[in-house]
Amino acid sequence: MIKLFDLTLKLNGFQMKKAKAELDKIVSLSEEKHRLFIETKKKEIVAFHLQHNPYYQDFVGKSAVENWEEVPIMQKKDFQKPLVERISKNYTIKSIYVNKTSGSSGDPFVFAKDKYAHALTWASNIYRFGWYKIDFNRSLQARFYGIPLDFIGNKKERIKDFLSHRYRFTIFDLSDEVLEKVVQKFRKKRFDYINGYTSSIVLFAKFLQSKNIVLKDICPTLRVCMVTSEMLFEEDKILLEKQFGIPVVNEYGASELDLIAFQNPNDEWQVNAETLYVEIVDENNTVLPYGKEGRVVITSLFNKAHPFIRYDIGDIGILDERSTLQKPILKRLIGRTNDIALLPSGKKSPGLTFYYVTKSIIEDDGNVKEFIIKQTKIDAFEIDYVSEKELTSEQIGKIESAIALYLEPNLNFTFTRKRSLERSNRGKLKQFKSLLSSQTLV
Template sequence: MFRLFDLSLQINGFPMKEAKAELRKIVAFSEKEHEVFVENKKVEIVDFHLQNNPFYKDLVGITTFTNWEDLPVLNKKNLQKPLLERLSEGYSAKNSYVNKTSGSSGTPFIFAKDKYCHALTWASNIFRFGWYGIDFNTSYQARFYGIPMDFIGNKKERLKDFLSHRFRFSIFDLSDEVLEGFLNHFRTKKFDYINGYTSSIVLFAKFLQKRNIVLTTICPTLKVCMVTSEMLFEEDKLLFEKQFGIPIVNEYGTSELDLIAFQNKAGEWQVNSETLFVEILDENNKAVPNGTSGRIVITSLFNKAHPFIRYDIGDIGILDEKSTLQKPILKKLIGRTNDVAILPSGKKSPGLTFYYVTKSIIEDDGNVKEFVIKQTKIDTFEIEYVGETELNLAQIEKIEKAITLYLENDLVFIFHKKEKLERNKSGKLKQFVSFVK
């Protein structure tokens, strides 16, 4: 069988055969072997960067280390300097994979991976998607993503889509007329799976619900739907299952690292322990017990071009109590550290609190399609929403009552009905943002 996807990666200098072989070896380790492998890789990657990366050497302040916990925790602000100042000796933009983060956390930056590390990222993706019978060479993807609007960027992305056997639905306009066009593609194309941003797929599912259509009745080849990049709420998952007629898989990753967690066949959010080392830390950079929330801090075990060692990705999460080093399970992803509302009483609430409260009430009648919440002052929140009709007084009072119950009294809410909501350049929807410092 002609494997165009694998071949395109190989031609671009990503050694896929070697990466796949290494991943197979890691996956086959016993628990004890895995423990030895992780410890060795941690020492190896830190030593490499201390010897070969002036940026990291300067940050750490030593050339040899004895204690893992003494290493600094990197954050995105540390990395907001020219890429050339952060690359290891022997690596350049030409012999590495270079890309930039989406900036959904509000802190975008350019990063690099050496080509072997990036090949392992792809091997890890291929391995996990394979759990659901998806083969990147042969399975046809319905892709709900943004796309560059400039001519060259657009053509490059379309070529990548062709080589990766996928059809892209651009998500910058999700009006009913456009969604009708999406539906026609499902009627005429034999898609195997859906992959893309959660909020966009939610709108498509709501469109199907309104039309009383189950997607597998018009596209029976569909096997599974993978959602990424934004929170998947339980009610949205149920909506997807009902309107698509297929299993829904939740993936969680960052462009600068890899897939971090991917839902396995048992429904657990299994953390990638093959190419990453994941820690959950408190505010003093100490590891918290499993079952306790903390900052998600990740080490890329293979990236020699650029150090991602004890890198705080800006998210808060909880590892399940039954997690092991070889099979960590992400019990809950609570949200980004910068998505916290500070209230007049001094209380701190994750931005998701607002989202859960308003979502449960607003969705009762299906009028509101999507919304974002902005904290503009310590006591003032603006809710921008897309809906067929404006919220009435009774709905607004219900929302305010619920927020008072979950949060506190005397908060001010201002509602704005919009034709469409502002997404970032990649098409992601940032669902809560605070402008209060």
């Protein structure tokens, strides 16, 4: 069998053999040698960009830094300039891997990796998916992702799907009629695993539940499901594992970096400590101890084409108290820093707090399929939802009482039943959105 996936990476100039060998070497390091590896790579990547990247030299403002804490934190707004002005000397747009972020954070930008750094990203993916016996050359993926709708962009993605041994389901229409066709495809194809956006896969599981179907019963080759890009709630994970009949793995990544954390077979959300260095910091940029909540800041240890050094990815999270430098464990991912609700009392609360509070109540009877929350005023919120039947006044009263208890009283809510919810052009569902100005939230 021709290994199309490996062949494609090779033809694109990615040194996979070398990258896999280096990753294997890092993974096998002792705890002490891994500590030395991290410290060495941190110093090397900062020194490289201070010497070879004029953009980073200007950003830091000096030619050398003595202590890691002196290295300034980078944010997405710092990348709002042409890519050619941000890449290191001796690299050109044609010689590197170039892509763009989805813009879900509100600050989309074009980014770059040198080809060896991107080869290590693929080696990292291959290694972690291998925990579940997934081989990108042989294992058939059922892919629940968005896709460009323009002709050229669409065809490019379809070609990538073919070369990567995956079948893509469109997620822009997830009506019952479309989901019935998805079920029929699972009856016919020998899928090995599912991968895609959490909200779309959860919606599919709810459809299966309504039809009393366990997916593995109709597609016995299925082994595992990986969800990504959106929050996975514990009750949703339970639903997925019940309706799919397979383990569900939580993935956390960023296109400009790598896989950041990936649930291992021991049900730990294991952080990538091979190609990345992850820190949690407070509002003063002070590094927090394990167990404390703060902003997720990440350093790409190998990317020489473009600096991602102490890069504030825009998320809030907690590293588990059991974490070590060699094996950090992500205890919880709370949400994006720009998804903050400002309440009349002056309290700031992650938008997902509303989602947690309403979710358990709103889905008691399985009537509501999906919902999103928008803050329109300091004391006003809109909840748009998709359901079989309209919410009753009793259900709405329970939600408002819970929000008053967990957040604060006298908040105003309007509930609007919709046929479908607005997704991004890539098919992501933004679960909470504040329409207040960013200045209000400072």
